[in-house]
Amino acid sequence: MLMDYLKPVLFFIPLAIVQLVVIPLISIYNIIPNLILILIVYYTLKEGQIFGTILGFVLGFLLDLISGGLIGAFMFSFTISAFISGYFYSENKMDTNLASYFFLLIVFISACVNSFLFARISNSNSNVNLLLLMMEEGLLPGLYTTLFGLPLVVFNSKNRI
């Protein structure tokens, strides 16, 4: 059981370095993809909703600690997005979910929710335009993150063949 959680945590370390060091270099108007979320969605679809929710919580906590941001912001947003992506978990359709473009749709939904929740929580300024936040911190990072989920789908579909 512990090993099940250890594996994604081990993947998390290099991904977190890439997320905090390399990904900012490709930001477009402060909009960046979230690689950690792709990892969480992947494991949620592989292991189930409860596993994913706990994993989102743990990885969110770790990312909060090492990124220097508010502790609790990623924790909350990852937990909720993993829970939402857990609705798409099906033992029988695991291969279809992970190796088809349906995976990208799940990543998109989760990324939009995650980005929006994170922005809403970490922003104490009450004057921030909600519609702007939904657009800039919901849809656009969601699309950008989805783009980074594409190689995973291609890799999984090739392995399936």
Next chain:
Amino acid sequence: MLKFLRRLVYNYKEYILLTFLSVISLSTLSSNEKPFAKHLKIFAIGNFSLFSEMATKATSIFHVDDSVPKLKEENAKLMLDLNRLRKAENENTELRSMLSLRDTSKYPLIPSQVISKLITVSQGNFIINRGAKDEIKKGMPVLNQSGLIGIISDVADNYSTIKTLFNSNLSIAITIQRTNVSGILTFDGANLIIKNIPSTYDVQVGDIIETSEFSSLFPPSVPIGVVLKKETINLGLLHILTVQPLANISGVNDLFVMKIVPSKQVNQLEMNLLK
């Protein structure tokens, strides 16, 4: 009853878990300023930043040049000098001696490099490769050759966290250089704005914004940005100014920490604004 409860827990275990974890996350949010959370964060940053620093070095192999940091430091000093001289044009010598303006260029600058960035629309946090061992303290201003970047918010032994101007939790007392109009600069998630400037005050698009003499967090006359847009609100009584930062904050890699030790009492009071 027990059986019913057991069945209820079994049927709704996902929702119970979600509620439990969400409550923990949200309660953690409110305890960010507690010493334990601070120490935990500093410990994590101190250890993880080693890896980030290595990765940063690996990604910056194409633009490593020993003379560049020195030239950038010189540039930053010259920028401060230039700004001071610009100000001198607008004020007469007598008035300046009466105000006894502090000379910002006398503060030493500690060169540092950004090793990781947390970029979101509402939260701009950087981690730099200088910490308490380099005599960096919480509250020190951070700038580069173009202008102000942010402020040190947490310090570990070898690393520090910066709250950039693009952080909605940071408010800065500013002055418009040309007319000495004061205001508070905040980030609204999209732009840097200065609210509630009376429309009778002389403010024009293109005016330079700099740190105010009223701020003890920042030394005076550090350039921040220029007025990009002026909007009228409340039946023409007030203005909202949109400010374009002089420094390219998102793309910055090399920066300087201004080694100042402000008044302790005032500093402690102002530090509460950072929380």
